[in-house]
Amino acid sequence: MVNRKFIPLIVTCCLFFLLFGIGSIQFESFGTSRVFFNLLTDNAFLIIAAVGMTFVILSGGIDLSVGAVIALTGVISSVLISQYNWHPLAVFPFVLLLGTGFGAAMGALIYFYKLQPFIVTLAGMFLARGLASVISEESIPITHEFYDAVSMFGFELPGGAWIGTSTIICLLVLIAAIVVAHYTRFGGRVYALGGDNNSAALMGVPLASTTISIYATSSFLATLSGIVYSFYTFSGYSLAAVGVELDAIAAVVIGGTLLTGGYGYVIGTLVGVLIMGVVQTYISFDGTLSSWWTKIVIGILLFCFIAMQRVLSRGR
Amino acid sequence: MSNATAVLQLRGIHKKFPGVHALKGVDFTLRPGEIHALLGENGAGKSTLIKVMTGVYTRDGGDILLDGQPIFPASTGDAQALGISTVYQEVNLLPNLTVAHNIYLGREPKRWGLIDWKTINQRSRELLKNYDLDIDVTQPLSSYSIAVQQLIAIARGVDMSAKVLILDEPTASLDADEVQSLFRIMRSLKERGIGIVFVTHFLDQVYAVCDRITILRNAELVGEFEAATLTRPELVGHMLGKELAALEDRLHQTTSESAAAPALTLTQVGRPGTLEPVDLQVAQGEVVGLAGLLGSGRTELCRLIFGVDKKQSGTMVFQGKTIHLSSTKEAIDLGMGLCPEDRKHDGILGPLSIRENIILAQQIKQGWWRFIPRKQQNAIAEKYVKDINIATSDIEKPIEQLSGGNQQKVILARWLASNPSLLLLDEPTRGIDIGAHAEIIKLIRQLCEQGLSLIVASSELEELVAFSDKVVVLRDRRKVAELTGSDIQPDTIMRAIASA
Amino acid sequence: MNAFLSNPQLRRYLWPVAGLLLLLLINLIISPEFFNLTFKDGRFYGSLIDVLNRAAPIALLAIGMTLVIATGGVDLSVGSVMAIAGAVSAYLIVSGVDSLTVIIAGGLAAGLVGGMINGLLVGYMNIQPIVATLILMVAGRGVAQLINEGQIVTFQHEAFSFLGTGYFLGLPFPIILVIITFVLVQLLMRRTALGLYVEAVGANASASRYLGINARAIKLSVYCLAGLCAALAGMIAAADIKGSDANNAGLWLELDAILAVVIGGASLMGGRFSLVLSIIGALIIQTLTVTIIMSGIPPKFNLLIKASAIILVLLMQSPRFQQQLSSLMLWRKRHG
DSSP: OOOGHHHHHHHHHHHHHHHHHHHHHHHHHEEEEEHHHHHHHHHHHHHHHHHHHHHHHHTTTTOOHHHHHHHHHHHHHHHHHHHOOOOOOHHHHHHHHHHHHHHHHHHHHHHHTOOHHHHHHHHHHHHHHHHHHOOOOEEEOOOHHHHHHHHEEEEOTTTTTTEHHHHHHHHHHHHHHHHHHSSHHHHHHHHHHHHHHHHHHHHTHHHHHHHHHHHHHHHHHHHHHHHHHHHHHHHEOTTTTTHHHHHHHHHHHHTOTTTTTTOOOOHHHHHHHHHHHHHHHHHHHHHHTTTHHHHHHHHHHHHHHHHHHHHHHHHH | OGGGGSSSEEEEEEEEEEEEEEEEEEEEEEEEEEEEEOOOOOTHHHHHHHHHHTTTTOEEEEEETTTTEEEEEESHHHHHHHTTTEEOSSSSSSSSBBBHHHTTTSSEEEETEOOOHHHHHHHHHHHHHTTOOOTTTTBGGGGGHHHHHHHHHHHHOOOOOOEEEEEEEETOOOOOOHHHHHHHHHHHHTTTTOOEEEOSSSSHHHHHOOOOOEEOOOOOEEEEEEEOOOOHHHHHHHTTTHHHHTTTOOOOOOOOOOOOOOEEEEEEEEEETEEEEEEEEEEETEEEEOOTTTTSSHHHHHHHHHHHSOOOEEEETTTTTTEOOHHHHHHHHTEEEEEOOIIIIIIIOTSSSSSHHHHHHHHHHHHHHSSSOOOHHHHHHHHHHHTTTOOOOOTTTTTTSSSHHHHHHHHHHHHHHHSSSSSESSTTTTTOOOHHHHHHHHHHHHHHTTTEEEEOOSSSSHHHHHHHEEEEEETTTEEEEEGGGOSHHHHHHHHHHHOO | OOOHOOOHHHTTTHHHHHHHHHHHHHHHHHHGGOOOEETTEEEEEHHHHHHHHHHHHHHHHHHHHHHHHHTOOOOTTTTHHHHHHHHHHHHHHHHOOOOOHHHHHHHHHHHHHHHHHHHHIIIISSOOOHHHHHHHHHHHHHHEEEEETSSSSEEOOOHHHHHHHOOOOTTTHHHHHHHHHHHHHHHHHSSSHHHHHHHHHHHHHHHHHTTTTOHHHHHHHHHHHHHHHHHHHHHHHHHHHHHEEETTTTHHHHHHHHHHHHTOOTTTTTOOOOOHHEEEEHHHHHHHHHHHTTOOOOGGGGHHHHHHHHHHHHHHOHHHHHHHHHHHHHHHHHOO
């Protein structure tokens, strides 16, 4: 018998293959490794952010500040690089540190003042976007040879697929996240928090440090996602990445993670993003369907997965 | 008992909360290799004592000695590290983690810095075999029954080097077979020299496994007894605060014998797992007392009558009509009311005002569109504040700011305002001060004189004797006796509760 | 004043009203012309009227959101529902419907359907409100774009445009609509027992069950009401620009609406609500925006100030923070 806890993940994977299969049958050049790896390349930043969101949602929380943190990262990096002539390799650790601190502060507010994650991270979102627009309302281009080198770096796979820097970073993040989630005590504590706060505390899980670390991790990954995002755009803009937090949440849910926390897998989130990517690719291949169908389909998928989780947890 | 043979000793433990002195110098001694029952009615101080032992609360006075050494557990983690493990009725493990992960959470063995799942699963499997459990440890905990989960919790606790194992109401949601297998495990742990504290309200179970018994009442120690020499009636007497020998025979003044028409008749009403089928008749203007210890089925019976839970068997006739309640709304429309046992959780609407809390039942009876005008609301609220003496300066005060006794009076007022013909009061005097207590008893008497039928569940025998026309005794979710007239005396009730 | 403070009903008004007055005072100091009101051609003009007019959509959303939050829920989809309602009205107008009643009914129906979906998910399927309404928040914009076929649909319809740009009794019509909605909802909640039921469900769900209150139906109806309010706001927004912009109509307004309710002092855990306070909350948000502009602070600081305001309000409501604050005061009293 298949372990019950894997059912949502299996459904997610089947759905991906089904959608990819339908596309491949309908369009000649759809079912190629190039299209598949383009899904990774195009959505690398989303995958990184969604992995962070996975930890938050597994613990029973939510982080609405992700998109804003991405934008803020881009703005700070581009200002430091273009106006203060910092080297990108000096900028990245700096913004990652800032981002982690930002998340830790949100986590601390949530834990110590018993505030709801949703409203605290909402304030965080306003704060990050606000800071970004105070620093610059204009889009700031990044011109630096390091960025050129980054965009040139990569290698080609047989079949014409290209693996670039963003894809490599994204895959490394995925591996690291899987190890952390399933093979470290911190990972266990994240699941424990999502299972039952009280029991977790009675079993000796340190709630304060775990909560703070979870939101710090999410913001760290959002910042990293912001850096990767700047590799695509070569610029920093305060209005960039609007609504990415919603895409990330949708990817996590479609990836089979229970929104109430406690059940789910990091790898599912990857498949969740890929499903959303396939839908988008299919719609662009089709040509007659318009882009808004993406949102509607994602909404329907969200509904189906939430309903399925409801049924599964009722049977439990 | 000398210190040398005690694994855990508590001496003169005090614990105070704002307005409540929850433990008044309680002693407790646990020997290694014994099963020691900790008994007492609700509010006696058992759960506070356990929380002091396990580091949830810090004591305000007294000593805790573990193997003769004073200890100061500041958290459950602390207590656990010292060797004191606790298993609660609602299993405090994590339903979403695997069985093995639950057993090893917080002390996962590692290999190359990463959690070694293979070892965890293998060790868990072997560990659980000692508990007669041969299950797939990689499944989430939630896929197993409460009984299995409880054994897993015990296994975790004992495996973390427990010297003392506290079982807090572990049998409340188990069936007979599951209880027997739990007892088997308890006995084998006892043989390994572990001291077990067993909290339960099933007296049969106390006698089945326990060596000694400590009884608390009203935050004080009643005494420590050998199970073999303490008789059942003595035990009940200690718990309820009445020495059998000291009971003076008082004749119950019988009111007008049940010439009145029956208001409510239950025939074999029950619900599997909750309450065995019960027969019960309540006449117009009669007070029926429900006696029994905590968990005996008093609350369950009240909930079935009021439609909070649906009855699964039997028939219920209310004022001549056969009724099948599917919601409490129907019960309210028919003219019933229920003051629930857990006032805070099921009774009061904390942030709402006294006025709103009082008029709510009547409003619901009238329907949402027939709003009670504010003036009338004020009048109703003022009337009851005055009539039943609710101590407040202002009817607009949120009810959560009142004392327990006054909150209870507001809930009573809520139902009285709805003009019911049958009122169910579940432990109406619990957790309230003596003055309010007396007033509520007086009120109950007045109400039945006005022709209201009442069903009152209480663990205070004096109280039941004082106002009941008939007392129904429940034990282990079953009706065991019905007393009327001169039979309504504390000792007869007690004998019925204790009868094996 | 003492009598005022000792009345728990009135005390809740203290902070929000004080906040609004403070903002107005700042405006009085930095630019007294803020309070200038002129009456010309049967219409009032002035910054105050402007603030009220611009606050209208948030105020409408806040009315619905207040009730949803009172039941312990939240509705993230109101912004998207605004877009859908605007799109439906525009579609009707463009496809030749002339009857104002039909156009408005169409928009409202869209809102009602949206609210009903949310209400069924929350009340009958027991899905967490944030999650349930997230679905419509994501999909709703797609639906609106679908109706608009991805374009910004512009239209000419005088009677409909009146909703956004008309004047009535000397006031911009959106203000009148807010007043009408407020009065209707207030009557429905406070002249029937519905308001009491809503508060009971939010205050203690278990006790409400013992009292036989049908929590599911109550939840369904408040989400429906929130949908209707959002639809009205959406039609005002569409009428204002004589077009339906599915991408931007009502974008992020759900957050402002939640904010308005929180600033009004309501607990996100549910329980007591006050429509008046939420509208004051909406006015504070709008006045804040105007004050920032008036005081010469570049508008880009808007979000930053708003974020600080939310964090402050949240902390003030947290019991732990109040405790820390009062012990700090005590400490200073002792040592200073």
